[in-house]
Amino acid sequence: MPLNSMKRYDESRVEHITGTAVVIGGSMAGLCAARVLAGIFDDVIVIERDTLSDEAAIRDGAPQTSQPHALLEAGRATLEDLFPGFTQSVRDAGGLALNMTRDIVWYDKGDTVEEAETPLSALYASRPLFEHIVRKKVRNKSNISFRDGCHFITYTQNRSANQITGIKFRDEQGEETTLESKITVDASGRASKTPSWLANNGYAKPDVDRVNIDVTYSTVCISRPTDDHHGVLIAPEPGRPRGAAMLPIEQNQWQILLQGVHGERAPVDTERFISWAAQLPIQDPVRELREQQWLTDIRRYPFPASVRHNYHTLRRFPDRFVVIGDAVASFNPIYGQGMSVAALDSLAVHHGLSDGITGVGPRVFDLIKPVIHEAWRTAVGNDFIFDETTGPKPFATDLLNTYASRLVKRAHDDGVLTEAFLRVFRLERQATSLLHPRILWRTLRPHL
Numbered sequence: 001m002p003l004n005s006m007k008r009y010d011e012s013r014v015e016h017i018t019g020t021a022v023v024i025g026g027s028m029a030g031l032c033a034a035r036v037l038a039g040i041f042d043d044v045i046v047i048e049r050d051t052l053s054d055e056a057a058i059r060d061g062a063p064q065t066s067q068p069h070a071l072l073e074a075g076r077a078t079l080e081d082l083f084p085g086f087t088q089s090v091r092d093a094g095g096l097a098l099n100m101t102r103d104i105v106w107y108d109k110g111d112t113v114e115e116a117e118t119p120l121s122a123l124y125a126s127r128p129l130f131e132h133i134v135r136k137k138v139r140n141k142s143n144i145s146f147r148d149g150c151h152f153i154t155y156t157q158n159r160s161a162n163q164i165t166g167i168k169f170r171d172e173q174g175e176e177t178t179l180e181s182k183i184t185v186d187a188s189g190r191a192s193k194t195p196s197w198l199a200n201n202g203y204a205k206p207d208v209d210r211v212n213i214d215v216t217y218s219t220v221c222i223s224r225p226t227d228d229h230h231g232v233l234i235a236p237e238p239g240r241p242r243g244a245a246m247l248p249i250e251q252n253q254w255q256i257l258l259q260g261v262h263g264e265r266a267p268v269d270t271e272r273f274i275s276w277a278a279q280l281p282i283q284d285p286v287r288e289l290r291e292q293q294w295l296t297d298i299r300r301y302p303f304p305a306s307v308r309h310n311y312h313t314l315r316r317f318p319d320r321f322v323v324i325g326d327a328v329a330s331f332n333p334i335y336g337q338g339m340s341v342a343a344l345d346s347l348a349v350h351h352g353l354s355d356g357i358t359g360v361g362p363r364v365f366d367l368i369k370p371v372i373h374e375a376w377r378t379a380v381g382n383d384f385i386f387d388e389t390t391g392p393k394p395f396a397t398d399l400l401n402t403y404a405s406r407l408v409k410r411a412h413d414d415g416v417l418t419e420a421f422l423r424v425f426r427l428e429r430q431a432t433s434l435l436h437p438r439i440l441w442r443t444l445r446p447h448l
Helices: 028-038 073-082 086-092 127-139 194-200 270-278 284-291 338-353 360-383 397-410 415-425 431-435 437-444
Strands: 017-024 041-048 069-071 096-099 104-108 121-125 144-148 151-158 163-170 176-180 183-186 208-223 231-234 242-249 253-261 299-309 321-323
Touching: 017 028, 017 163, 017 176, 028 041, 028 073, 028 127, 028 144, 028 183, 028 338, 069 073, 069 127, 069 338, 073 086, 073 121, 073 338, 086 096, 086 121, 086 127, 096 242, 121 127, 121 242, 127 144, 151 176, 163 183, 208 284, 208 360, 242 284, 253 270, 253 284, 270 284, 299 360, 321 360, 338 360, 360 397, 360 415, 360 431, 397 415, 397 431, 397 437, 415 431, 415 437, 431 437
Parallel strands: 017 041, 017 183, 041 144, 104 231, 183 321
Antiparallel strands: 069 121, 096 121, 151 163, 163 176, 208 253, 208 299, 231 242, 242 253
């Protein structure tokens, strides 16, 4: 269920519910959930383990925030609905709205793709800036408060009513504190304690799909001339398990990322970083690395596997409780889906509460299932182009990868196919849209 299949945010669709909502986690999923809940409940409290800065800063508990991020259209449009003026706020803070096929060079399957006839815009900024803008807008909501520097311990429950009633956490002074809630949302990310809590309290744990890709990312920020805002994306492929990205962000910077797949360890020393970049099929990154000022140290982030917890399959689940974001599914970051899926997950919470608070968890899981399915099929399906990738392979992956490879190769000189592919990549349309007769013909017709 990408953006064109989900109802947009409409605060008037959900009736007011008396009480306090608690959100565990202050990353993008938690921030978006807090915004949605603020339009329904009296108060919303966000519990976050990191100490939150008033500036755009990397959080210790989220090392991936030092890596490049772009906001796909599904996420941007949803955030604009939740926070009117969001797009302009990012641009005012130095972020860039760029044409994805004119300003960004896409290299995949042996060449660059043709520019799409329709301008396909995306927002480019650092992850700390995206979070900072959203957090500022969340703080402007009078009924939302943050408890940062706090550590979640466990959930409290009413066993007879099968309800989560709140949480226990260590507060800012390290004291164990209990907080009651009308609804609790786990947006704590990949380290979520919910599966183990379920197993320890008489519930079944969700089945887990784990697809091992063994990726490492290394990133450095360098200076960028004010009038130069072009970027580069280079996809890894069998025979060249190395990829790269050079993305323009705020403060006249480029973030340059090198990616190694299945044992290729992205470098963390300057000499090897430049040497890796010099071996790429597009030379822009190495040229800028040699010519521009380096502004940060190289930061490496390992990502061993994409993981999906299948909460939608559970027959019994605590009431007044929801799990969203990376706590449900996290994907290979190179596809840039995380923030957009987080925003769409919060939209599912909004729609799930339109039918009341009772049974909200399973309703939300049913709503986010197709969102995750589309993102999972794109990310995990493409990861299986490598023979070394292990884990449960989605149905017909090899056949679809063969077709997608041909489509991308034809997109080297066909902007219509470029647009069709990117509409799916941006989570605007279902992957099945690539099987439309017009797209099928342009992909499979004899090459003249």
